[in-house]
Amino acid sequence: MLHTENLDATEIRKLIRSQQITGPTAGMSKGYTQANLVILKKEHAFDFLLFCQRNPKSCPLLDVTDVGSYRPLKLAQDADIRKDIPKYRIYKDGNYVAEVNDITDYWEDDMIGFLIGCSFTFETPLLENGIPIRHIEEDCNVPMYKTNIMCEEAGVFSGPTVVSMRPMKPSDAIRATQITSRFPDVHGAPLHIGSPSLIGIQDIMHPDFGDAVTIKEGEVPVFWACGVTPQAVIMESKPSIMISHAPGCMFISDIQDKTLSVI
Amino acid sequence: MLHTENLDATEIRKLIRSQQITGPTAGMSKGYTQANLVILKKEHAFDFLLFCQRNPKSCPLLDVTDVGSYRPLKLAQDADIRKDIPKYRIYKDGNYVAEVNDITDYWEDDMIGFLIGCSFTFETPLLENGIPIRHIEEDCNVPMYKTNIMCEEAGVFSGPTVVSMRPMKPSDAIRATQITSRFPDVHGAPLHIGSPSLIGIQDIMHPDFGDAVTIKEGEVPVFWACGVTPQAVIMESKPSIMISHAPGCMFISDIQDKTLSVI
Numbered sequence: 001m002l003h004t005e006n007l008d009a010t011e012i013r014k015l016i017r018s019q020q021i022t023g024p025t026a027g028m029s030k031g032y033t034q035a036n037l038v039i040l041k042k043e044h045a046f047d048f049l050l051f052c053q054r055n056p057k058s059c060p061l062l063d064v065t066d067v068g069s070y071r072p073l074k075l076a077q078d079a080d081i082r083k084d085i086p087k088y089r090i091y092k093d094g095n096y097v098a099e100v101n102d103i104t105d106y107w108e109d110d111m112i113g114f115l116i117g118c119s120f121t122f123e124t125p126l127l128e129n130g131i132p133i134r135h136i137e138e139d140c141n142v143p144m145y146k147t148n149i150m151c152e153e154a155g156v157f158s159g160p161t162v163v164s165m166r167p168m169k170p171s172d173a174i175r176a177t178q179i180t181s182r183f184p185d186v187h188g189a190p191l192h193i194g195s196p197s198l199i200g201i202q203d204i205m206h207p208d209f210g211d212a213v214t215i216k217e218g219e220v221p222v223f224w225a226c227g228v229t230p231q232a233v234i235m236e237s238k239p240s241i242m243i244s245h246a247p248g249c250m251f252i253s254d255i256q257d258k259t260l261s262v263i
Numbered sequence: 264m265l266h267t268e269n270l271d272a273t274e275i276r277k278l279i280r281s282q283q284i285t286g287p288t289a290g291m292s293k294g295y296t297q298a299n300l301v302i303l304k305k306e307h308a309f310d311f312l313l314f315c316q317r318n319p320k321s322c323p324l325l326d327v328t329d330v331g332s333y334r335p336l337k338l339a340q341d342a343d344i345r346k347d348i349p350k351y352r353i354y355k356d357g358n359y360v361a362e363v364n365d366i367t368d369y370w371e372d373d374m375i376g377f378l379i380g381c382s383f384t385f386e387t388p389l390l391e392n393g394i395p396i397r398h399i400e401e402d403c404n405v406p407m408y409k410t411n412i413m414c415e416e417a418g419v420f421s422g423p424t425v426v427s428m429r430p431m432k433p434s435d436a437i438r439a440t441q442i443t444s445r446f447p448d449v450h451g452a453p454l455h456i457g458s459p460s461l462i463g464i465q466d467i468m469h470p471d472f473g474d475a476v477t478i479k480e481g482e483v484p485v486f487w488a489c490g491v492t493p494q495a496v497i498m499e500s501k502p503s504i505m506i507s508h509a510p511g512c513m514f515i516s517d518i519q520d521k522t523l524s525v526i
Binding site: 042045046049050052053054061064066067074152154155178181182184188189262263 | 305308309312313315316317324327329330337415417418441444445447451452525526
């Protein structure tokens, strides 16, 4: 069995590129920042870049490739975003059409890759500060919800903010706010603490994406802006083609999580 | 005499729009965030937005208008960037051609305004923490220098980072690092502390822009990325037209400085 958590990012990307790893990356290359991927053609790139600039909590950009380039130079000089993600999803005109392990055949010379921060990065310092994370304890996906908090529009892109939720004790919610405030590149401070209905969530036990988790007596739900937001928003505008990572199958960068802390 | 420091941002913008104020804005509407302005046509907008994303310390974007819109909606709903800056400079093909108080006649319907954070915003909390600011004491412009720190390229835009310099005691440099780290939207933490030659500055008493200031015995120079960087970089690429604020004549927004602190 591979001890993937101890492999460095370069080694793990080799295993991914050779398709020895084709599934979720949670827990792999501990300490290295993982990123969401969105690939669009140039015609939508300005609007999407502007959307990210206007919605930094849900769409914190870690890297944007040059037009036609599959090299995410800020995150990993030798990486190739066409091959270095375990599983991709292809969407045409807003419809999901295929799941593949390599997108070389889909790559076009006016495509641009957007690499977006992921909450995996802030979960490590939360755990290190003794804050339990329920979906890790229950070994399932984090629960995610559409809210009534509308994103700032940009060109063709508009839609609601999607949030992830972690239940915790109020004292932990305060500490978690302090810790995640230091990481604006991976969603930053929470968007909301407490009553789900105030942000348009009807039933906390029925998330729109991911899995429901137990909320214990005395705990409050804490909500962070989620990297699913840009994907959901892009789908609404039905671009001719959009490529993303498959859920949980992230890009593993050479950047150490701790270097993303602003203080 | 007008006591402009106590006027709120809406009132001061009225005086600017009616050209009762046509000069530098330093010290006006105390507590309100001031911003650098760059206006480009759509053909350069994606490259420039990408340049800002890749160089957040020198080009922290506070707002970007929609294509053809002169409304900076995040910074001031009712503002008009064609009229609400005391003095503008017009550059054609990389050459400075005119200085005007209103750019309505120059506005084209594919223009986009980029509003970029300004170090005026972090000088207030520095002063409030008892850190003296030499160029304010000596009533001159902050000294600025071209460095050998190259910006990350984006499309047609590339060039060196320009820094501003404030001399201070080493203990103040440490406190200033803590304070400015909280303000990533207005250049954030220093880029460099100490020896100017390490970042390619030959003579600290001959700045490339602004004025030289006294460095006292026992003080170290502290360097921050500067909002002059994007202007210098754009000029190099000689776009058919670029409009910016005249030096020191900034856009005064409705945003309170203190709301830009990340923690």
